[in-house]
Amino acid sequence: MRALCLYAGPLARRHIEQDGLLPQAICTIPGAAGGPKGLILGPLDRFIFGDWLTHSTRSVHLVGASIGAWRMATACLSDPVAAFAQLEHDYIRQHYELKPGEKRPGAAQVSELFGQNLKAFYAGRIQEVLQHARYRLHIVTARGRHILAREQRWRTPVGYLGALLSNTVQRKALGAWLERVVFSTQDAALPFASSDYRTRQVRLSEANFSQALQASCSIPFVLQAVHDIAGAPPGAYWDGGLTDYHLHLNYAGAAQPKGLVLYPHFQKAVVPGWLDKHLGWRHKATPFLDTMLLLAPNPEWVKTLPNGKLPDRSDFTHYGQDLAGRVKAWSAATRASVQLAEEFEAWLRHPDPGQLQAI
Numbered sequence: 492m493r494a495l496c497l498y499a500g501p502l503a504r505r506h507i508e509q510d511g512l513l514p515q516a517i518c519t520i521p522g523a524a525g526g527p528k529g530l531i532l533g534p535l536d537r538f539i540f541g542d543w544l545t546h547s548t549r550s551v552h553l554v555g556a557s558i559g560a561w562r563m564a565t566a567c568l569s570d571p572v573a574a575f576a577q578l579e580h581d582y583i584r585q586h587y588e589l590k591p592g593e594k595r596p597g598a599a600q601v602s603e604l605f606g607q608n609l610k611a612f613y614a615g616r617i618q619e620v621l622q623h624a625r626y627r628l629h630i631v632t633a634r635g636r637h638i639l640a641r642e643q644r645w646r647t648p649v650g651y652l653g654a655l656l657s658n659t660v661q662r663k664a665l666g667a668w669l670e671r672v673v674f675s676t677q678d679a680a681l682p683f684a685s686s687d688y689r690t691r692q693v694r695l696s697e698a699n700f701s702q703a704l705q706a707s708c709s710i711p712f713v714l715q716a717v718h719d720i721a722g723a724p725p726g727a728y729w730d731g732g733l734t735d736y737h738l739h740l741n742y743a744g745a746a747q748p749k750g751l752v753l754y755p756h757f758q759k760a761v762v763p764g765w766l767d768k769h770l771g772w773r774h775k776a777t778p779f780l781d782t783m784l785l786l787a788p789n790p791e792w793v794k795t796l797p798n799g800k801l802p803d804r805s806d807f808t809h810y811g812q813d814l815a816g817r818v819k820a821w822s823a824a825t826r827a828s829v830q831l832a833e834e835f836e837a838w839l840r841h842p843d844p845g846q847l848q849a850i
Contacts, residue, residue: 494830495793497838498759498850500606500781502743503751505738511842512784514547518750519742521681524712524732526759527802529558531788533579533618534832535755536562541572544840549625550750554733554738556631558582560707564613567620567628581608581732581830583821586814595808598645602715604661606705620676627679629739630695631731633669635716640726642716642809651711658766662773663688665764671734672723674703683791684744687779688734693723707731732765739763743781752783757801759787759850776850785850788828796824 529710549650553601555563568574580827587604627769639650654668666689673681674695679691694705699721704716704729716727739761742752767773797820838846
């Protein structure tokens with residue numbers, strides 16, 4: 492059974508039909524939020540950043556939210572193959588001991604341990620990320636506004652209820668509660684047009700790197716918000732997936748750069764925000780994705796993985812304190828996903844447009 496499906500926007504398809512696909516054509520790579528689902532992309536990440544993309548000389552913009560931000564920051568390290576292997580190892584084995592009477596760890600405990608792990612992962616290497624010769628990193632976060640400007644016991648649940656209701660009416664209305672704040676390296680311009688949603692851009696620096704990256708991974712009520720990030724507007728910052736779950740951004744409308752968007756993803760649908768997960772009418776492709784080539788696992792192949800699905804956050808509850816059981820299942824899934832990278836590498840040798848499905 493084939494593991495990999497390839498989906499292309501109309502402009503990406505036209506380019507591949509005429510010129511095939513060379514690494515020099517790629518200008519932007521997104522990394523979606525989605526927690527453990529991102530583990531399935533490890534072998535693709537190692538091949539793309541450790542091999543294929545090294546044959547290009549152009550600058551490439553890496554845009555990430557949540558685990559996608561962690562992946563894209565890791566791509567900027569000097570030995571990305573080893574770094575991605577370490578990310579996979581550390582993520583699979585993360586574990587939070589429960590206190591007596593607890594059914595799940597508290598947000599403060601998760602935030603503290605997760606923050607320590609992030610700092611240890613990039614210790615002494617932040618400048619590798621910030622000063623990469625070719626990669627421009629953009630970390631997406633969600634900054635609370637008005638009632639969500641500070642995380643508080645009662646205000647925060649009320650604020651997110653308001654955000655949920657507003658978003659259901661109109662995605663842009665979510666901007667009254669949360670704004671997109673993007674932390675970018677080297678004063679790089681955003682690789683997408685941002686008129687679709689309330690957006691700010693902040694320079695990513697040594698002083699705010701750890702804060703910004705942890706904020707981008709801080710799921711409300713699971714982790715605590717990160718407050719008052721250095722160099723950024725004051726307030727509470729949460730998971731970038733809240734505003735941009737799968738980074739359904741206006742890449743085609745960007746003033747610069749011009750090129751294709753290569754998107755290793757864990758599904759075909761590019762869902763705009765986390766609150767849109769159950770709003771199926773917002774899962775369809777738009778002209779924003781016209782320049783995109785999306786790589787995703789075949790849903791039938793996914794059924795052959797442990798538990799018949801991708802690793803996901805429900806596994807933390809399913810396996811509970813059985814760390815060994817979860818490690819075994821997730822490790823088996825990541826080993827199987829080597830097939831995704833092998834099939835993409837084979838397709839690149841002979842880029843067959845006939846294998847491209849509409850995005």
